[in-house]
Structure formats: C-alpha cells, structure tokens
Amino acid sequence: MTAEQHEPLPTSAVRVVLVDDHAIVRQGLRSILEREPDLEIVGEASTAAEALAVTERARPDIVLLDLKLSTGADAEGLELCSRLTERCPGPAVLVLTTFLDDSLVVGAIQHGARGYVVKDVDTTELLRSIRAVARNESAFDSRSAAAMARSMRLPTDQPSFTERELKVLELLARGLSNRDIGSRLYISETTVKFHVRNIMRKLDAASRAEAVYEASKLGVI
Template structure:
C-alpha cells in the first residue's frame, strides 16, 4: 500500500488525488494541507510514504516547495518527496534534486498516469518528468551532447557506486588510475558537484545506471 498526502493551496488538487486513490487498491490518500505549517503537521501526524508538494507552496511567506522539500527530507529521509508544478525546467529540477526530491511532476500530467508514477517512485526510488530531465542533462553537458555522461564516464560512475577505488575502476576499464581520476574531476566540474557520491546520485536519479 502506497500511503501519500498532498500539500497544495488548491483544494481541487486534493479532491482530484483523493478520487484517484479511491480507484486504486494499492493507494491510500492520507489527507491534504494548504499551508506549509499545516503540511508539516500533517506529515508528522500521518507518516506518509510519499508527500506531494506544490512547487509554489509558501511563496506568500517568502519560501517555496523546494524549501519545504529540503526541510521534510532532512526530517524524514525515508519518505519520498515529490514536487508538483505547473511549470518546470532543468534549473528547477536541479534545485529539487539538491533538496532531496524523489520526483518532479507537471500539473499537466494526466491523473491516470499518477498512480504509475507513485509506484515507480516507491519501487525504483525516483521519477522525474522526462522532458525536464532531458533539459537538465543537456544543460549540464553544455547543450552540445545528448547526455551528461559518456559511455566510459558512466562505467566509472558505476564503479564508484560499487565502492571501487580509482585503481580498481581502472583495471575494469583497462585505463590507468590517473585517467580515472582525471575523468572524475572533469565530471565533478561539469556537473557542478563536489563529491563522487553526488555523481552516483545524479546518474541514478536520471535513470542512467539501469
């Protein structure tokens, strides 16, 4: 059973997700909130597996859904937080991922697709709107390549995910440890991250390690 709640200042969104859950035997709608404080209290009370947040929630008080995502992710790291927005781009997705989001859905997404998206998030750990994910990949690759990692770079990231050091990765790929180190430094710089684990997280979130 996938237990979820929604934090969105539009009651119609709550009603739509509640009706959707009523039609799906493996989904349970735990309630909705229309403000950030009420949303925090709701999550604390019902302990959902997934919390769906409006990207613009809290704007009247100088915040937004990404700020709330960061707060909830730090408090409940095992809970999946999904941003829900009428718009999106690669920069917003990058901010959402950095805040700990497990998903990013557009409000234009048909209600019929939402159950499958929630299932994907709970089984694989993440789901991001493909069009926006593609934009992020192109932006981080400088807009000149179809993907953010070359084939060899992906193999290096896979090695990192297995806990291998530069020497072990190099042996697998028949390249020197120095070359592995060079590629890792290049990826860190290009993707604007600071740790090897962040490369693994990025590639995993964008489903490049499957």
C-alpha cells in the same frame, strides 16, 4: 500488457500526503488516487506549516508536493522539500507542479526530491511515477529530465561509462523500473541492478535520482 499492469504492487498500501494550495487540485488527486488499491491518502495540506504537521502525524511514505504554495517565490516549496526529506524516518518527495523551469527541476533534486512531474501528465504516468518513488526509484517525465540536462554544464573531468551503462542511464532518467529497463535492453533484472550499482558508484550517488542528477550535470544524458 502495459508497464503498469505488470509492475509488482507493494504488499501494503503506499501512504500518500497531498500538498497543494488549491483545494480543487487536492480533491481531484484524491479522487484519482483513492481508486488504486495500493495507494492510501493519509492527509492533505495547503501550506508548508500544515505539510510539516500532517507529515509528522500521518507518517506517509510519499509526499506529493507542489512547489508553488503561494504567489511568492519558489523558495518556500524547496525549503519544505528539504525539511521533509531531512526527517528520519522521512517521506519520499515527488514534486507535482504546473511549472517546468530548469532551475526548479534541479533545485528540487538538490533539496531531496526523488522525482519531478508536471501536472498535465496523464493518470497512467502519474501513477507510474508514484509507484516508482515508492520502490525507491527516480521518477521524471521526459520534459523534466530534459530540463535538468539543459541546466547543467559539462565539467572537464567525468567518469567513463560503457555503452550499456549509458543506455541504462537514459532509461533511469525516464523513470523506468529495473524490470522495464531489463525488458527494453533484453537483459535480466539482476544484470540491470549490477549496472545501476556501477553507475551509482562511478557518480558517487546515494540514490537513483541523485545518479540521474549527477549524470545530467556531467552532460552524460
């Protein structure tokens, strides 16, 4: 049984808005995601202005965001990420982009994104990432997690972690759920939650994605 098969699905459909400046990409994503009974596409946008308007109207749970919305700089996508996540209540943002740049990965997390996935991931990985973000977890493919770690320098002071906490952190960075982490480490889901709470406390992090970001900045993972 795969991770996707045994992960609990939400009781109601996860509402998703697609933001990408290429119509053919949005059409492809829609055709993939609409096959899933727990996902519902409630809007599309090709520009930042359209994204803000459709998000205000549709109230999605997740915005699937391409940072490159024009031929210009990346600042537009990052600013849009901030504006979306600052809304209350606001959607979770999962970046889905062609570009794997260390500074972009870090910038996306700093601007509020809960995950970062490159477009050439397979369908299973994309669905896993969307569902992880829907559960208020982080979602990084292996390359974006590594890019985030490479971009950080090791400060002189840092919290200490137990060997088990370090293993949990490594699996958090890979976007695994509490259940999957417990399965990998042969511990209960309750114990995983205990370790995650300790990790977030030591890193002064408000979310799992922020904990991964702070741990990467410290050079822990």
